[in-house]
Amino acid sequence: MEQSRDIIDVLKQQGYRLTPQRLMVVSAIENSEDHISAEEIYSQVVTRYPSVNISTVYRTLELLKRLGLVTETDLGGGRVRYHPASKGHHHHLVCQECGAMIDLDESILKPLQEALLLEHDFIADLRHLAIHGRCFRCQR
């Protein structure tokens, strides 16, 4: 919960109220291993605070997004996931067989980014990228 300091501090400094619901949503995001969905945050918070409503989770996520404190990743399939912006941008290899998510360093995309700029004058925003395929374990 120590890492939550910065997000909480920003909220406080900006004059937003530190409700227990918000603190718990932030803590769920901070403590998640990887990207986490609104549903997952909700079911985690509801265990300790049963009266919480999922719309509060969405509203908190909306706020944190607007303040640039969390990053939203759309992996497709209607699932949107979140992670602390402070953890930086990273990408994912998503296995279509087993669902494994492998973290990917930003650097591997640099060549692509440069090629797009050179060949298409396009400034690619590769902050939220998920590449689907088959992981080494699922290749027969």
Next chain:
Amino acid sequence: MEQSRDIIDVLKQQGYRLTPQRLMVVSAIENSEDHISAEEIYSQVVTRYPSVNISTVYRTLELLKRLGLVTETDLGGGRVRYHPASKGHHHHLVCQECGAMIDLDESILKPLQEALLLEHDFIADLRHLAIHGRCFRCQR
């Protein structure tokens, strides 16, 4: 409508019924400039065939997908789009400012694909890829 032959032929050969609804959905996909959404297909078909229901469009898309006749592209944000598999795989640069979609040749992703294989033993399925960013026109 001439290009529809192959999709229609496959349907016929596989014993699926050639209903006017199906023919019109196929034709809408074939004649679309680019990827097309279920909603767009529906509003196009409904002009000539007012009694058609959008669930029929979804069921037809589901069938065509299963037969590998159309490719589904999830551009994120809950929008799923379709195009004929025969038109091959291509990717998109989607401008976050103006919404422009720029077609991208498959070859530009080859280096990335190879790097992922070498460094992560990951066989990337780059059939449906959308890269967001800013197009040359929207860079101030």
Next chain:
DNA sequence: TTTACTGCAAATCTTTTGCATCAAC
């Protein structure tokens, strides 16, 4: 004639919103 396909309505699933109440400051 057979049964795959369709239209319709209702159900899902995820996210959003209006509103009255409540609690952080």
Next chain:
DNA sequence: GTTGATGCAAAAGATTTGCAGTAAA
């Protein structure tokens, strides 16, 4: 005490499904 935040219920948007009737073969 103010006013921003919450819970609740309902709405919204995209897609799916059950079912009885319809039409392609």
